[in-house]
Amino acid sequence: QVQLVESGGGLVQPGGSLRLSCAASGNSIYAMAWYRQAPGKQRELVAIITAPGSTNYAESVKGRFTISRANAKNTVYLQMNNLKPEDTAVYYCKRGNTWGQGTQVTVSS
Numbered sequence: 001q002v003q004l005v006e007s008g009g010g011l012v013q014p015g016g017s018l019r020l021s022c023a024a025s026g027n028s029i030y031a032m033a034w035y036r037q038a039p040g041k042q043r044e045l046v047a048i049i050t051a052p053g054s055t056n057y058a059e060s061v062k063g064r065f066t067i068s069r070a071n072a073k074n075t076v077y078l079q080m081n082n083l084k085p086e087d088t089a090v091y092y093c094k095r096g097n098t099w100g101q102g103t104q105v106t107v108s109s
Contacts, residue, residue, distance in 0.1 A: 002026055004093045009103030012083055016107070020078040022093030022100055030096065032076045034067060036089035036105075043092070047078060061087075083107045 008020040022032065033048040047057045047067035055067050066079040076093065085107050093100040 002095060002098050004095060004098055004100035006091065006093050006100040006103040009091060009105045011106045011108065013109050014084060014107055016083050017079070017081045018083065018105060020080070020091055020093075020103060020105075022076045022078075024074045024076070024093075024095055027074060029069075029071055029074075032069065033094045034076075034078045035092045035094055036087075037092070037102075038086075038089040041089075046091070049076060080105070 003025040005023045006020060008018060010018060012018055029051045031048060031050045034046040035043050036046050037043040045058060046061055047055065047065055049055050049067045049069055057065060064080065064082045067076065069076045080087065088105060088107050090102040090104050092102045
């Protein structure tokens, strides 16, 4: 059973940046995704990266967020720039049917 461990969340001011990391156990390369869930809202897909490296983003984060992967480290990243208060949520990493524990991102002045 794969395990996913996220890190990198925190409190940041509007316009600031954060980089989230998701380290997966094992050595195989799979498609991986970042989701987020704000209070009172449904969990939504933020970004996805396929095994060959193709990416796709939610419209709300296009041009601001970048998903990437370091295959040697079995790690996926989410670089988040120009953060807005509406980006505040718990961010989750997902691979197949496995979810990470989530990391809180709060954007506030």
